[in-house]
Amino acid sequence: MSEPGTSPLLEVTDLRKTYGERVVLDDISLTVQRHDVVCLIGSSGSGKSTLLRCLNLLEQVDDGVIRLDGEEITDPGIDPGEVRKRVGMVFQAYNLFPHLSVLANCTLAPVRVHGTPRAEAEQRARELLAQFGLEEHVDKHPDRLSGGQQQRVALVRALCTQPELLLLDEITAALDPELVGDVLTIVRDLAERGTTMVLATHEMGFAREVASTVCFLDGGRILEQGPPAQLLVEPREERTRQFLRRVLPPQG
Amino acid sequence: MSGQTTPRTDGWTPSERELQRRDVRRRQRTRRILLASGLTALVFVVLVVGIRSTPGWPRVRETFFDSFHARESFDAILHGFWINVKLFLICQPLILVAGLAIALARKARSPWLVPVRALAVLYTDVVRGVPTILLIVLFAFGMPALDLQGLPIDPLFWCGVALVVSYSAYVAEVFRAGIDSIHPSQVQSAAALGLSRGQAMRFVVVPQAVRRVVPPLLNDFVSLQKDTALVSAAGALDALFAARNYANFNFNYTPIVVVAAFFVVITIPLARWCDWLQRRWMERERAGAL
Numbered sequence: 001m002s003e004p005g006t007s008p009l010l011e012v013t014d015l016r017k018t019y020g021e022r023v024v025l026d027d028i029s030l031t032v033q034r035h036d037v038v039c040l041i042g043s044s045g046s047g048k049s050t051l052l053r054c055l056n057l058l059e060q061v062d063d064g065v066i067r068l069d070g071e072e073i074t075d076p077g078i079d080p081g082e083v084r085k086r087v088g089m090v091f092q093a094y095n096l097f098p099h100l101s102v103l104a105n106c107t108l109a110p111v112r113v114h115g116t117p118r119a120e121a122e123q124r125a126r127e128l129l130a131q132f133g134l135e136e137h138v139d140k141h142p143d144r145l146s147g148g149q150q151q152r153v154a155l156v157r158a159l160c161t162q163p164e165l166l167l168l169d170e171i172t173a174a175l176d177p178e179l180v181g182d183v184l185t186i187v188r189d190l191a192e193r194g195t196t197m198v199l200a201t202h203e204m205g206f207a208r209e210v211a212s213t214v215c216f217l218d219g220g221r222i223l224e225q226g227p228p229a230q231l232l233v234e235p236r237e238e239r240t241r242q243f244l245r246r247v248l249p250p251q252g
Numbered sequence: 253m254s255g256q257t258t259p260r261t262d263g264w265t266p267s268e269r270e271l272q273r274r275d276v277r278r279r280q281r282t283r284r285i286l287l288a289s290g291l292t293a294l295v296f297v298v299l300v301v302g303i304r305s306t307p308g309w310p311r312v313r314e315t316f317f318d319s320f321h322a323r324e325s326f327d328a329i330l331h332g333f334w335i336n337v338k339l340f341l342i343c344q345p346l347i348l349v350a351g352l353a354i355a356l357a358r359k360a361r362s363p364w365l366v367p368v369r370a371l372a373v374l375y376t377d378v379v380r381g382v383p384t385i386l387l388i389v390l391f392a393f394g395m396p397a398l399d400l401q402g403l404p405i406d407p408l409f410w411c412g413v414a415l416v417v418s419y420s421a422y423v424a425e426v427f428r429a430g431i432d433s434i435h436p437s438q439v440q441s442a443a444a445l446g447l448s449r450g451q452a453m454r455f456v457v458v459p460q461a462v463r464r465v466v467p468p469l470l471n472d473f474v475s476l477q478k479d480t481a482l483v484s485a486a487g488a489l490d491a492l493f494a495a496r497n498y499a500n501f502n503f504n505y506t507p508i509v510v511v512a513a514f515f516v517v518i519t520i521p522l523a524r525w526c527d528w529l530q531r532r533w534m535e536r537e538r539a540g541a542l
Contacts, residue, residue: 062270063264064269074273076276076277077276
């Protein structure tokens with residue numbers, strides 16, 4: 001309805017999501033401009049994952065509007081497949097397909113969904129895999145790889161379709177600290193190249209470094225949002241301060 | 253989660269846009285239901301009209317779908333069908349137990365059990381290779397002929413044995429496939445908790461495997477229900493025997509169709525029950541899973 005480029009890439013207004021009686025997300029409003037990196041922080045169960053899943057239409061929202069590039073994607077007439085073609089997602093548990101090789105995992109969507117010729121898709125996947133230090137694992141099956149390697153493959157798989165928006169759901173939560181660095185380096189890289197991302201994370205240091213906006217979720221609502229320098233250093237809300245005291249190393 | 257955010261959520265009323273969306277979804281659903289019902293009705297009408305207008309239809313109906321003969325043979329068939337049902341009900345649990353035992357024997361890793369493992373492999377290979385009807389004839393006529401002390405000579409008993417022998421081999425392979433499909437990490441985490449290999453099988457692997465193989469098991473049991481009709485080859489007075497008797501006497505094959513209907517009718521509840529069971533497991537175990 002509006003020209004591409006003029007409206008924010010993603011605009012969430014008054015989003016609400018319930019499971020039965022339980023209100024999981026309430027009154028969520030969020031704007032993501034192109035090249036923004038939005039970090040969602042908050043304790044487990046605060047609704048970070050659910051919010052990401054709503055953005056990808058993996059969950060049907062109970063109220064509110066989500067716009068992608070000005071177009072309402074919460075409209076019942078919309079084809080979720082078309083939305084997901086433009087939005088990539090990486091899960092906490094990697095969710096790679098164990099019956100496919102690393103390369104086949106990465107070329108499945110480009111070939112079957114986007115209609116990219118196989119040779120081209122494979123070449124791009126190989127390039128990306130090489131960039132992320134995975135060239136020797138191209139023909140292996142995912143279960144042969146370490147957690148950090150698997151998560152990097154999952155990132156490459158999401159990137160292979162060249163999404164306009166990348167959703168990352170606590171992608172380092174299942175990794176040991178040594179491997180966290182590998183994965184975060186990649187995300188930092190992506191951020192520098194201007195990839196638009198919304199990510200749920202527990203890595204506060206990382207959030208401070210790459211985020212353009214940090215949102216603190218509590219009990220299914222965005223209690224407070226702002227640039228990391230403000231929110232992570234001198235938050236307005238007492239609840240945010242409590243949370244940060246618990247997760248930040250006690251150096252002040 | 254935390255109590256402090258609740259006040260506003262209680263007073264929530266759906267927004268204008270959400271009401272609109274619900275309206276659209278309702279219309280979409282109605283449209284889908286109408287389309288589905290319309291199409292289904294159309295397909296059936298075309299089929300019925302098409303079949304009934306073929307030139308041979310009256311003769312087909314007379315030979316296979318004659319209501320008089322159906323009524324006449326019904327009681328004898330019902331009486332015989334009870335034998336099929338009994339046979340099935342007795343054989344099914346035995347087959348489940350035997351099949352699982354054979355599958356577990358094939359998965360055993362203890363050196364003491366190597367001969368058992370070898371026997372299990374031999375058993376499935378040989379038994380699956382022999383046609384079921386051949387086993388039935390072999391057991392039902394062969395075993396009584398041995399005249400062994402203490403063993404029954406009732407052919408029906410030996411038919412049951414033959415069915416258990418034949419189907420336990422198939423079911424064992426289904427179970428084995430199910431056990432193999434459980435990710436090794438499950439065995440490892442059970443081992444890490446201190447469970448022995450046998451305990452891991454019993455409490456972790458087999459329960460998951462069983463859930464996974466319900467559809468192929470159902471397949472085998474529907475097949476077993478039907479194969480109880482093979483006992484008529486051994487002279488047991490089951491539903492098919494009664495129907496053939498009637499058909500040969502009256503030169504009309506309606507009773508055979510009646511038997512077929514009987515078998516269809518008893519397999520459907522089993523299929524629905526399995527569907528229900530699976531849905532329940534799925535809802536319980538995969539709720540909200542990524």
